[in-house]
Amino acid sequence: MPSLDLSLSSPDLTRVICDIRSVSGEEKTLADAVFEQVSALDHLEVYRDGDTIVARTQLGRAQRVVIAGHIDTVPVNGNVPTRDIEVAGEAYIWGRGTVDMKAGVAVQLKLAAELTAPRVDVTWMWYDHEEVDADLNGLTRLARSRPGLFAGDFAILGEPSNGEVEGGCNGNLRAVVRTHGVRAHSARAWIGENAIHKAAPVLSRLAEYRPQDVAVEGLVYREGLNAVRIRGGVAGNVIPDLCEVEVNYRFAPSRDVGEAERHVREVFAGFEVEVVDIAAGARPGLDAPLAQEFLEAVGAEPRPKYGWTDVARFSALGVPAVNYGPGDPHLAHHDEERVPVAQIEAVEQGLRAWLTSS
Template sequence: MTPDVSTLRDDLVARLLDHCGQVCVTGDEDPIATTVAARYTELGEPVTRVGNSIVVDGRRPGRDAPLVLLVGHLDVVPPTDDDREPRVATIGDTEVVIARGASDMKAGNVIAMAAFEDGELRDTSPYDLALVLYGGEEGGAEDNELREVLDTVPWLTEAALAIVLEPTDGEVQLGCLGGIHAELRFVGQQAHSARPWHGENALTKAGRFLAELHDDHVRDVEVDGIAYRDVWSATMAWTPGLAPRARGDGLEPGERVARPFRNVVPGTFTVNLNLRFAPSRSLEDAEVELRDRVGERAEVTVVDLAPPAPPRLDHPVVRAFVNTVGAPVAAKQAWTDVARFAEVGVPALNYGPGLTAQAHQRGEFAPIDAMVTGHDQLVRFLTTPRS
C-alpha cells in the first residue's frame, strides 16, 4: 500500500510534472478536465462531469463507512516565463518542482489522486473516498463551479469530511474567514478648487474615517481556541468626473471618457472597504458591524459577500484528522471553499503540501519533500481505524 520513500518520491514528482503540464487558466479548464475524466474512466471508476469539474465516486458498495472528499481545483492563474515549463530544480538546499500551479494547488491534487488510486488503501480504509476536482476557483465567485457540483451531485453533501488540499505549508488550517466588500460613498458638494468654500470636499471628508482605519484595522479573535484575525482594508478609491481625451488615442470625434478634472473639488469620493472576519459570527452580523462602524459618515453599498466557515473541532472526524496527522493546527487566515461545504453542512478543513507564499508568484514552486510528507500524513489518516 505504501511504497518506499524513493519510489513514492519519484511517483509524486512524475505526477506533478504531468499535472502541471496542462496550464489551464480559469475559464479554459476543458483540456485538463477531459484528461482527468479520461484517466479515471480508463481505470474503471464512475466519473461525473459538471462543466469543467470532475467527481470520481470511490464508494464501495455494501459498506457503511463515512465518506471523505478529497478536494482540489484544476485551474491556475496565468503563467509567467519563469514557471510556464514544469521542471525539477534546486532552490537553496531544497529540491522543488517549478510550475504554474505547483503549490496552488496541484501538489495537493497529486497527493489526493495518489491516495485515491491506491486500491489496497481504499479496500481497507475505514472511510469511503470521492475525488472532487473542480474549475473556476481562481476567478470570481460567480464562475466557481463547486456550488454547481454540490447541487448536481447531491450525495457529496452527505460526506463526513471534506479535505480541501489548498496550500497550507503543511499545517492543518481550520475554518476560514468570511469576507465583505462594500463601497463607502462620501458625499460633499462639487466646487472649483480655487474657491473650495463654495462646496465641500468629499475626498478630505473621508479623511477621519481613513485615518481611523489606518490606526485600527486588525483585531484578534479566538474561536474554539484557534486564533483568527479580523482585518479591515481600504483597497480602492475613486472620484467621478468627465474629461475629453487627446486626439489619436482611438476615440471618435467628440467622444468623452470618465476621468477626473484636476481643478474640481470632488462632490463624491468612494472607498472600497474589504472586511475579512473570523468565523465568530454570521455574515449578517458582520455586515451590521460594518455598517455600524461607518455610521452616517458615508452611504454603504455591499457589493460582495462570502460566508465564513467554523473550525469544527467539535466534529469527531475533524478531531480524528487533527489527532492522526499530527501537523500544526492554525486558522485559515483567508477565504477558501471550505465555506461552500459549511453552507451544505459538510465539515471541512484545509490541508495541503503547497506553500502559501508561493501562490501566484513568478517561478511558483512546491517542495518535493513536502509532497512526500503530505502524502504520508494523508494516508495515515485514511488508514487509521476510527475510535
C-alpha cells in the same frame, strides 16, 4: 490531449499537471485528461459537470469523506513550464500552480487511483473556476445540479497549508464607503464641496482600527479591516463630487454574515455603505471524531486559516472541513511560486496513512 499517468510519483505528476495550462476559463484540457484517467478506474463512480470532475467509491462504508481541489490557476507570467530548483539545500518544483494548488491535486489523483478499498468511502472532487468570481466556481454549479455529491462526515480541501492542517477559515466582506460633494471648477473650489476631502474621516477610522484576535474552538483567528481601493476625481481642474473607498473585512468564523455587516456599518456610521460581496467563514470542526483521527494520523498541530477558502461551502452544509495541502500559501499567485518536493511526499503519506488505517 495530453495524457496523465497516475502511476507516476506525486512530484512527477505535479510537474505534468502544472505544465498543462489551465488558467481560470481554460481548464478543459486538464479536465479532459483527468476525466479520461479516472473514468478508466473500475472502483470509482465518475460524474462530470462542465470542467468539474467527481469520482467516488461506493463501498458501503459507515462514513464518507470528501476530498477536493481546484484545477485552475491565476494567469501565467513566464513561470511555465515548471523546473526543478534548489533553495537552501532543499529540492523544489518551481512554476505556476505548484503551490495553488496542483501539487495537492496531484496527490489526490494518485491516491484516488491507488486506494481501491479505503477505510471510509471517499468522494474526490476536482473543480474549475476557483480563482475567479464565486458565481463561476465549479462547486457553486455542482451544488445546484447535484447537491447530494457534497454529502459527507468530514471534508478536506487541498489548499496550500505548508503540509499542516488549517481548520476552518475567516469570513470575507467587501464594502464600498461613499462620500458625496458638489462639482466645481478647481479655481473656485469654494463653490463646490470636495468629496475626496470628505473621505478623510473614513481613512482615519481605518488607520485607528484595531483588529481583534478571536479564539474559536481552540484556534485563534486574526481579523482585519483595510482599505483596498479608492476611487474619486473627474479631471485635473474639477472638484470631485464622489469618492469611494473600498474596504475588505476579514472576520472570525464565530461571526455570521449579519454580525460582520453590522460591525462594518458601525465602524463607518454616518457614511453611505454598500456591501458588495460577503462570504461566511467556516468553524474549525476539529471536534468531529473523523477530524481527530485525521489529526492523529498525519501528526499535525492544527492552525487557523486566515484567508477564505472553499471549506466554507462544506461548513455551510454541516460538513466539518479543513485545509491540508503542500506549499507555502505566501507563495500562492507569486511569480516565484514553488513547492518543496518533500512536502508533496509528506502530504501524500499523511493522507494515505489515514485513509488506509484500520
